[in-house]
Amino acid sequence: MNLFHRIRGVLVALSLVFILTVTSACAGAVQTDRTSYQPSGTASSSYNQLExxxxxxxxxxxxxxxxxxxxxxKDAYVRDDxxxxxxxxxxxxxxxxRNLARSLAQGFHRNFPNRDLNVLMYAPDKKLILKARYDSTTKQIEYQPVG
Known part of the structure; x- marks a missing residue:
């Protein structure tokens, strides 16, 4: 049974890496127009964009x-790229x-290269449970359990 859980964890991580790799490669061709600002009609939709x-x-x-x-x-945010x-x-x-954090850090690095990155993992109750730091010079990920 323990082997099954390990295999499942590895498969989850690999599938997320695959998804992040394929879609981030495709997303690189899309450019966002940052020269024009289109204000939304309501304050709540602006707030959602900032979340x-x-x-x-x-x-x-x-x-x-x-x-x-x-x-x-369930939810995600990016701050300061x-x-x-x-x-x-x-x-x-x-x-x-941990495997999910590694997969997310790898995908995050593909979209924001040449910078040190931090991935903060929160439990469903929104309590911080793990910090993963990707060092762009060594290309290594350091994990720091929280709590």
Whole structure:
């Protein structure tokens, strides 16, 4: 049974890496028009845009993470184009959080290259449970459990 859980964790991580790789490669061809600002009609829609990202690229990446995570991620945000915060769903097992963080860090790096990145993993109750730091010079990920 333990082997089954390990295999499942690896498959989840590999599938997320595959999804992040394929879609981030396709997303690189799409350019966002940053020269024109189209204000929205309501304050709440402007607020929603700021929730996921403080830049258009960051917001798009956070939206994409939530949409393509197949229910593993309930919510996500990007700040300063170097911090990705992710609220996992209850279906993510505790032993799968690290693999998911690694997959997210790899996809985040593809979209925001040449910078040190931080991935903050939150439990479904929005308590911080893991920090993953991607070092762009060594290309290594350091994990720091929280709590």
């Amino acid at each position: 996921r990202g403080d830049t258009a690229v960051g917001q798009n990446f956070a939206d994409w993470v939530v949409q393509t995570a197949h229910g593993l991620v 170097d911090k990705l915060g992710v609220v996992i769903s209850p279906q993510v097992k505790p032993n799968e959080v």
